Amino acid sequence: MPRNVVHKVEIERVSILDEHGNYDAKLGDGLIGDADLVRLYEAMSSCRYLDEVAFKLQRSGRMGTYPQNMGQEAGSLGAAFILDKEDWLVTCYRENCGLFWRGVPMESILLHWMGDERGNAMPRAHFATPIAVPIGTQMLHAAGLAWASKYRGESRIACTFFGDGATSEGDFHEAANFAANLDLPVVFCCQNNFWAISTPGRIECSAPTVAQRGVAYGMPCLQVDGNDLFACVYAVKWAAQRARQECKPSFIEMVTYRLGDHTTADDARRYRDQAEVDIWKERDPLIRTRKHLEQKKLWDSSKEEAMQARVKIDVDAAVVRAEEIASPAAADLFNSMYAELPAQLAHQRDTMQTHSLASEHGVRTTGH
Amino acid sequence: MANLNLVQAINLALIQEMERDDRVIVLGEDVGTNGGVFRVTEGLQKRFGEKRVVDTPLAESGIIGTSIGLAMGGLRPVPEIQFEGFLGPAYDQICSHAARMRTRTRGAFTVPLTIRVPVGGGIHAPELHSDSPEAIYSHQPGIKVVMPSSPYDAKGLLISAIRDPDPVIFFEPKRVYRAVREEVPEDEYTIPIGKARVVCEGGDLTVISWGASVIQCMQALEKSSRSIELIDLRTIYPLDLDTIEASVKKTGRCGVVHEAPLTAGMGAEVAAQVMERCFLHLEAPVQRVTGFDTIMPYYKLELNYMPDAARIALAIEDAATY
Numbered sequence A: 001m002p003r004n005v006v007h008k009v010e011i012e013r014v015s016i017l018d019e020h021g022n023y024d025a026k027l028g029d030g031l032i033g034d035a036d037l038v039r040l041y042e043a044m045s046s047c048r049y050l051d052e053v054a055f056k057l058q059r060s061g062r063m064g065t066y067p068q069n070m071g072q073e074a075g076s077l078g079a080a081f082i083l084d085k086e087d088w089l090v091t092c093y094r095e096n097c098g099l100f101w102r103g104v105p106m107e108s109i110l111l112h113w114m115g116d117e118r119g120n121a122m123p124r125a126h127f128a129t130p131i132a133v134p135i136g137t138q139m140l141h142a143a144g145l146a147w148a149s150k151y152r153g154e155s156r157i158a159c160t161f162f163g164d165g166a167t168s169e170g171d172f173h174e175a176a177n178f179a180a181n182l183d184l185p186v187v188f189c190c191q192n193n194f195w196a197i198s199t200p201g202r203i204e205c206s207a208p209t210v211a212q213r214g215v216a217y218g219m220p221c222l223q224v225d226g227n228d229l230f231a232c233v234y235a236v237k238w239a240a241q242r243a244r245q246e247c248k249p250s251f252i253e254m255v256t257y258r259l260g261d262h263t264t265a266d267d268a269r270r271y272r273d274q275a276e277v278d279i280w281k282e283r284d285p286l287i288r289t290r291k292h293l294e295q296k297k298l299w300d301s302s303k304e305e306a307m308q309a310r311v312k313i314d315v316d317a318a319v320v321r322a323e324e325i326a327s328p329a330a331a332d333l334f335n336s337m338y339a340e341l342p343a344q345l346a347h348q349r350d351t352m353q354t355h356s357l358a359s360e361h362g363v364r365t366t367g368h
Numbered sequence B: 001m002a003n004l005n006l007v008q009a010i011n012l013a014l015i016q017e018m019e020r021d022d023r024v025i026v027l028g029e030d031v032g033t034n035g036g037v038f039r040v041t042e043g044l045q046k047r048f049g050e051k052r053v054v055d056t057p058l059a060e061s062g063i064i065g066t067s068i069g070l071a072m073g074g075l076r077p078v079p080e081i082q083f084e085g086f087l088g089p090a091y092d093q094i095c096s097h098a099a100r101m102r103t104r105t106r107g108a109f110t111v112p113l114t115i116r117v118p119v120g121g122g123i124h125a126p127e128l129h130s131d132s133p134e135a136i137y138s139h140q141p142g143i144k145v146v147m148p149s150s151p152y153d154a155k156g157l158l159i160s161a162i163r164d165p166d167p168v169i170f171f172e173p174k175r176v177y178r179a180v181r182e183e184v185p186e187d188e189y190t191i192p193i194g195k196a197r198v199v200c201e202g203g204d205l206t207v208i209s210w211g212a213s214v215i216q217c218m219q220a221l222e223k224s225s226r227s228i229e230l231i232d233l234r235t236i237y238p239l240d241l242d243t244i245e246a247s248v249k250k251t252g253r254c255g256v257v258h259e260a261p262l263t264a265g266m267g268a269e270v271a272a273q274v275m276e277r278c279f280l281h282l283e284a285p286v287q288r289v290t291g292f293d294t295i296m297p298y299y300k301l302e303l304n305y306m307p308d309a310a311r312i313a314l315a316i317e318d319a320a321t322y
Helices: A032-060 A073-082 A096-102 A107-114 A138-151 A170-181 A211-217 A229-244 A274-282 A285-295 A302-323 A344-348 B006-022 B044-048 B058-072 B088-098 B133-140 B151-163 B214-224 B241-251 B266-281 B309-321
Strands: A013-016 A088-090 A158-163 A184-192 A219-225 A250-255 B002-004 B024-028 B053-055 B074-078 B112-117 B143-144 B168-173 B182-184 B195-199 B205-209 B228-232 B236-237 B255-259 B287-291
Touching: A013 A229, A013 B044, A032 A073, A032 A107, A032 A285, A032 A302, A032 B074, A073 A088, A073 A096, A073 A158, A073 A184, A073 A285, A073 B205, A088 A096, A088 A229, A088 B195, A138 A158, A138 A170, A138 A184, A138 B058, A170 A184, A170 A211, A170 B058, A170 B088, A184 A211, A184 A229, A184 B002, A211 A219, A211 A250, A229 A344, A250 B002, A285 B182, A344 B151, A344 B241, A344 B287, B006 B024, B006 B151, B006 B168, B006 B182, B024 B236, B044 B053, B058 B088, B074 B182, B112 B151, B112 B205, B133 B143, B133 B236, B133 B255, B133 B266, B143 B151, B143 B195, B143 B309, B151 B168, B151 B182, B195 B214, B205 B214, B205 B241, B214 B228, B214 B255, B214 B309, B228 B241, B241 B309, B255 B266, B255 B309, B266 B287, B287 B309
Parallel strands: A013 A219, A088 A158, A158 A184, A184 A250, A219 A250, B024 B053, B024 B074, B074 B112, B112 B168, B143 B168, B205 B228, B205 B255, B255 B287
Antiparallel strands: B002 B182, B143 B236, B195 B228
8 A cells, every 4th residue: 555645744934024124014014013113123222232241241250151142132022022911931041132021120130140049039920930041941831831821711821932952852842742732822932043052953953944843742833033023923923822712832933043152151163153153143133123114214323322322321220230239148048948947947047157067966076 | 537548548638628729730640530540549530620630641840840830820739740760750840940949039939839759669569660769859958858657647748738838749658558547537637747756655765767667667666675766757858856856865776767778868867967966865876777779679679678677676676785
């Protein structure tokens, strides 16, 4: 008997505003109003400037390791813009732009990378989970959060962000499988930036697209130009609608590029060619958005100048606020371990700087 | 009041908490239609529906990771991991997220989660179905670790665990599941996490144990002519150091019994704490009767691995006559 085709897969790609300024009005019009587009451009510019400042802070010893977001601003921003304010945003660490749009203060993110847990103490009203460091683990939390919302009959969905490297992790596959099989309203957004530190995409995924990974779990999948704010908004709108109306997950591959190093501790020149970086600099989401605004007569160089001045004031003020926060008390490392501190932990806290634990109980000890 | 075994007592606790609080949901592999491989969740899905008793895909990290999300989203998930040998795939979610969430967000996000896990050997199970990993999770700050040895304690402790605002791993000794029956009140009651139980009082020697080993200790005690105080820790973390200290200061001699391997087992922590708190009262070194630093053997040799009444009795004599 002949082999029969039982299933065929096609992956669609959406691009609305490309790096040459071509704009697909049919798909793009109505997605983002003019005033919003100006605000979104300003948000990306602000995030970009923060990256520059953060880099200098790290280099001058005022901040620890920091992962620049440069080049990847459009994806999370597009999602935060089009989602409801009370939809969960479950991110890793290259989604600052979306978090700031949601209202997370810049100083929170700075504080986190300055080595202070209080940076993660984000008010629940932002519906943004704290930065997730272990790669590819947070998508399961998004599935759980979406599940809790479905359980209570709320319309809130969860949108989660992760990189292409994260799709190699088992937890990604478990999250996709849970969300698809248990009908959970999740939007999976993979920011494919081609590099997991020094590991190229071909070592993370042999399939022609990352998007098709979602197909294996029965999810509709879409690839978009991840540096195209319009395409990102379009895709998340599409997926969010399916999540809200049908209570089902979708998978979006946002093709983008990390213009900077993985973190300030990395040197990308060790593993990738400058020529490749230069190509992607041309595809920068900020440049094409600005050009588009100028074409629409919504922007000019004097507005740009005024905006850059505003951004500088805002970001510099956030840095001042972050640096002005006094160091935590030493005892703080204990105080949030449990709702109620166990006696032996309270004892460790209360004796941390005075004497050994044994001497408390009348045992002779040496060395203090 | 009914005469229940451990399985029935845990089942009753789950029913009562699910009736009391609709944020409580049960999830895991085979927990629904099948009632769990040990039948601990028997009848729950029929009673509370598929929405609250959920058969999940076969993926332990997925079960715990989604439970973390459920808990952050305001529910009180009670996931089951089928056997302790399969807790490993969820280790990252437990230790990198559940345990850390409260402190790394300074209380902005919390994970009220109770992970039920059958534990330990003695039931002729296949490999990886008989381990005792309680020390591994007690070493991880941010979680609580509970292991009852009796139906009465199991009911009261499970209710406390479900109501606890922090993540709890609730180990259920398989060997005790159907081995012991006792009166378990129908009425609601709780047993505080972090409080040990003095099983029987005595003046010559303190024996400290938990889980199924408590039963082995009781057998050893029955054969001994000495006056022995037996303490069932019930909670492995946080340890009830006050109860341990009071007892050892009274008896001056102490033994610790557990199924898990010797090295860096919780017996080591108990021994160190006894040294710090009771040094001048001790008349003998702390004795440890434990599993060996070997892989838990297949079941033909499992009884040679686990502490039994004879080994415990020898240690009691060593400590008493030192």
